[in-house]
Amino acid sequence: MNAAILFGLLISLMLTGMPISISLGLTVLTFIVTMTNVPFESVALKLFTGIEKWEIMAIPFFILAGNFLTHGGVARRMINFATSLVGHLHGGLALASILACAMFALVCGSSVATVVAIGSIVLPAMVAHGYPMRFGAGVIITAGSLGILMLPSIPKVIYAISTNTSIGALFVAGLLPGSLLTLMLCAVTWYLARKNDYARLPKATWSERWSAFRKSVWGLMLVVIIVGGIYSGLFTATEAAAMAAVYAFFVAIFVYKDLSIKDVPRVLRDSANMSAMLLYIITNAVLFSFVLANENLPNALAEWLLSKNLGQDGFLLLVNLVLLMAGNFMDPSSVILIMAPIFFPAAVRLGINPVHFGILVDVNMEVGLCHPPVGLNLYVASGISRLGITELTKAVLPWLGTMVIFLMIVTYWPWLTLVVPRMMGML
Numbered sequence: 001m002n003a004a005i006l007f008g009l010l011i012s013l014m015l016t017g018m019p020i021s022i023s024l025g026l027t028v029l030t031f032i033v034t035m036t037n038v039p040f041e042s043v044a045l046k047l048f049t050g051i052e053k054w055e056i057m058a059i060p061f062f063i064l065a066g067n068f069l070t071h072g073g074v075a076r077r078m079i080n081f082a083t084s085l086v087g088h089l090h091g092g093l094a095l096a097s098i099l100a101c102a103m104f105a106l107v108c109g110s111s112v113a114t115v116v117a118i119g120s121i122v123l124p125a126m127v128a129h130g131y132p133m134r135f136g137a138g139v140i141i142t143a144g145s146l147g148i149l150m151l152p153s154i155p156k157v158i159y160a161i162s163t164n165t166s167i168g169a170l171f172v173a174g175l176l177p178g179s180l181l182t183l184m185l186c187a188v189t190w191y192l193a194r195k196n197d198y199a200r201l202p203k204a205t206w207s208e209r210w211s212a213f214r215k216s217v218w219g220l221m222l223v224v225i226i227v228g229g230i231y232s233g234l235f236t237a238t239e240a241a242a243m244a245a246v247y248a249f250f251v252a253i254f255v256y257k258d259l260s261i262k263d264v265p266r267v268l269r270d271s272a273n274m275s276a277m278l279l280y281i282i283t284n285a286v287l288f289s290f291v292l293a294n295e296n297l298p299n300a301l302a303e304w305l306l307s308k309n310l311g312q313d314g315f316l317l318l319v320n321l322v323l324l325m326a327g328n329f330m331d332p333s334s335v336i337l338i339m340a341p342i343f344f345p346a347a348v349r350l351g352i353n354p355v356h357f358g359i360l361v362d363v364n365m366e367v368g369l370c371h372p373p374v375g376l377n378l379y380v381a382s383g384i385s386r387l388g389i390t391e392l393t394k395a396v397l398p399w400l401g402t403m404v405i406f407l408m409i410v411t412y413w414p415w416l417t418l419v420v421p422r423m424m425g426m427l
Helices: 004-014 018-034 040-049 054-071 074-086 092-108 111-128 133-148 154-163 167-173 173-198 206-232 237-255 261-294 298-307 311-326 330-350 352-367 376-385 389-395 397-412 415-422
Strands: none
Touching: 004 018, 004 261, 018 261, 018 330, 040 206, 040 389, 054 074, 054 092, 054 111, 054 154, 054 206, 054 237, 054 261, 074 092, 074 111, 074 206, 074 237, 092 111, 092 133, 092 173, 092 206, 092 237, 111 133, 111 376, 133 154, 133 173, 133 352, 133 376, 133 389, 133 397, 154 173, 154 261, 154 330, 154 352, 167 173, 167 206, 167 237, 167 352, 167 415, 173 397, 173 415, 206 237, 237 261, 261 298, 261 330, 311 330, 311 352, 311 397, 352 397, 352 415, 389 397, 397 415
16 A cells, blocks of 8 residues: 555656656655555655665766767777778778777766767768768767666666676676677668668778777777776776776877867866766665665565566566556666666575676666657757657667667576676676
8 A cells, every 4th residue: 555655756746747757756756645554754864865876876986987088089090990890881981980989988887978979970961962961860870878777887787786786797797798788780781871872982991990098099999998807806886887988088189189188177167967867766766675675675575566477578578568668658767766676675586696687677767768758869869860759769770679679588588698708706
């Protein structure tokens, strides 16, 4: 009964158009005042202790690193390198944009930043070479979502904080699935481009490819720093985020010189604004989780799910359906913060690996970024392409269907997710 009241109040507030973070806070406070005997001192204490976690520091550092990379010319050099590799194939520029999104996602960790950085450069070039804007936008919207599956992903950090899962294992667990999704998106793009006879670029020489690689290698080295540092034990995932921010600053200012010292305050301010927004959501979600735990709702839900004898396969299908529906109304961070504490106890009791479950959640969030009404990638691409949301929704369908197939692969083939962390001794 209490669970129905709690979620009913939350959904009602969200339907009014109120921001998720404020809806969470008001729901918690209203429920505590009217339905429990929890003292306000406990609420105030939880507000401070709930975000007093070392792992949370990774979020502002990764945001800062992503902003330096977005403004620092890294994206343009990655696009040039990708174009030199695949530009001569059918749909070469579109294929290059997918590879560039994958490379940028490896060092950025934000889908929105990936769409902005790659899309703002590639989309005008694609149109100039005769590609329909709808086609190019569909590619960028879905390829940009790789930002939350590849290495440094903010949703992964949030999931790790919510479930006490290893951040390092989650980071490397996304490498193989992310590579597979990149290939699947490339295959669909190549087929459509060949079918419609879209433009192909002249084949680059090996000398041109080497030159493009040398210019992009400074950005790609961030992958080595993050993976190598965590694997060697040189630093934790949170310290890796700090190193990423320092390295991205150095590359943008002193190596590529596309960002001046005068621009740094603006980058810091933008990063602080985004970090504050996310931390505010996390704070309210911590209170929400506190109420759930106080009412013993996660364990009660786990008992109920287990009593239905769904098994692992049925449970994972149910989780996918719920997360896909939640993605229609909430951003990825909010979905993870609300849903992860609810489903995680049941997943563990069913023997599902926490890292596999985390990547499954991430892929669901990827799909949610690419369809209305809340898909952030759609709105960002709309701003770049000047196309309406309805038109973009139709344009993205071939790649969105591919992502749903990929979701089923990740769901029922845990080896794909777990093999790399196991090889690196993280599981």
